[in-house]
Amino acid sequence: MxxxxxxxxxxxxxxxxxxxxxxxxxxxxxxxxxxxxxxxxxxxxxxxxxxxxxxxxxxxxxxxxxxxxxxxxxxxxxxxxxxxxxxxxxxxxxxxxxxxxxxxxxxxxxxxxxxxxxxxxxxxxxxxPCQLLADLLTIREHRGDLSGQTIVFLGDGACNMGQSYLLAGATAGMHVRIASPVGYTPSETVMADAAVIAQRTGGSVELFTDPLAAVAGADVVVTDTWVSMGKEEEKAIRLGDLGRYRVDAAMMALAKPDAHFMHCLPADRGYEVDADVIDGAQSIIWDEAENxxxxxxxxxxxxxxxxxx
CATH class of the missing domain: 3.40.50.1370 (Aspartate/ornithine carbamoyltransferase)
Known part of the structure; x- marks a missing residue:
């Protein structure tokens, strides 16, 4: 086959x-x-x-x-x-x-x-899924064994990146947290599939609406563009709905002191993530892109x- x-x-x-x-x-x-x-x-x-x-x-x-x-x-x-x-x-x-x-x-x-x-x-x-292989490779290079790592995806959890993080992270034995407002949560089917995988690998999957609670103690903080291709006409609404999920220095300070920031790019600087986070010492997005x-x-x-x- x-x-x-x-x-x-x-x-x-x-x-x-x-x-x-x-x-x-x-x-x-x-x-x-x-x-x-x-x-x-x-x-x-x-x-x-x-x-x-x-x-x-x-x-x-x-x-x-x-x-x-x-x-x-x-x-x-x-x-x-x-x-x-x-x-x-x-x-x-x-x-x-x-x-x-x-x-x-x-x-x-x-x-x-x-x-x-x-x-x-x-x-x-x-x-x-190809992006997630690159992301997992990058996390492994910077943080070692993937199993047991806590990774937080902030923003539109229903997007392809949010859903892939659930499946790939659970497969790797990671603790995956998705922080999204109501209306932006992953597919219930994908959540259920990821939960079954996590039971087998020792990982976990969890949904949050509070981004601050989700980021607390995280090893890796991830976000993605809020306005994907084909959704440009929704930009104003999406920016309003997702505003409090923006990754800034204060958000990163809630994660572990050695936490890393990731973004699959392209990034809308000042929207889902501040420029000083993208260009800061905790960012590993250029390794992520190469990988x-x-x-x-x-x-x-x-x-x-x-x-x-």
């Missing part, structure tokens, strides 16, 4: 650790393995604009000996005349893997259904090995 990576819990705790171990190896020796030598091609499809995802996948595929084929859905048949499953059946005969940054999770699931090459979720409205490259390379290597076993 072909292995895909569509959401964070598509891999087990052991498999997650294997991928992170491999990411550390590839970060130390960037050109150590070339599973895409040939070069083999990886299709990287974009429904949304991108900086970090586009660059990290293109560079990473090249590092692995392959050739990235960047496809914009605006200039393809996908989502227009052709279904995701039909596109996948064409691509699988020519490429080694398919990476897709899209809107609906259902499209990714349709593409993966019956496809003989790995399909990777490079971002959907529901989940951002997209290493984590995604490790994921591709791991998926290709699983599917060629």
């Amino acid at each position: 072909t292995r895909h990576f569509l959401r964070d819990d598509d891999i087990s705790s052991v498999e997650q650790a294997e991928i992170l171990d491999l990411a550390l190896e590839l970060k130390r020796d960037r050109f150590a393995v070339k599973p895409l030598a040939g070069p083999q091609t990886v299709a990287v499809i974009f429904d949304k604009s991108s900086t970090r995802t586009r660059v990290s996948f293109a560079v990473g595929i090249a590092d692995l000996g392959g050739s990235p084929l960047i496809i914009s859905t605006a200039n393809s048949q996908l989502g227009g005349k052709e279904t995701a499953s039909d596109t996948a059946r064409v691509l699988e005969r020519q490429v080694a893997a398919i990476v897709w940054r899209t809107y609906g999770q259902a499209g990714l699931e349709e593409m993966a259904l019956g496809t003989t090459v790995p399909v990777v979720n490079a971002l959907s409205d529901d989940f951002h 997209r490259l290493h984590a995604q390379k490790a994921l591709l290597v791991w998926l290709l090995a699983q599917n060629n076993a």
Whole structure:
């Protein structure tokens, strides 16, 4: 059966650790393995604009000996005349893997259904699992063992980052706190799935409406943009609803003295986070951004090995 990576819990705790171990190896020796030598091609499809995802996948595929084929859905048949499953059946005969940054999770699931090459979720409205691999790698580098770490996500808990933190953090055995106002909480289904995983790994998941209570004693404080692509018309409302969840120096002071700050970027300085936090000593966002490259390379290597076993 072909292995895909569509959401964070598509891999087990052991498999997650294997991928992170491999990411550390590839970060130390960037050109150590070339599973895409040939070069083999990886299709990287974009429904949304991108900086970090586009660059990290293109560079990473090249590092692995392959050739990235960047496809914009605006200039393809996908989502227009052709279904995701039909596109996948064409691509699988020519490429080694398919990476897709899209809107609906259902499209990714349709593409993966019956496809003989790995399909990777490079971002959907529901989940951002590649970013979470990079985030976990960064936390591990700066704080050691992930198990038992307390991580707080502040702001829109219903966004893809909030939901991925629940699943990936629980898989790693972390204590995940989501602090969001009413109306911005994660899916009940995702919460339930994360709770089941946490029972197995020794982690925990918890919802807060009070951001100050959530941040108290945290190891890592995380936020994300409050106005994601496609929600620009809601900006004024969202800024009003989420204002008290902004990460500033006073908020960081409630966490552990050695706590770290993370943000997947791009950041709206002065909205969800103050500039002095982004640029401060506790911020590890630039390592986090770089680690997209290493984590995604490790994921591709791991998926290709699983599917060629």
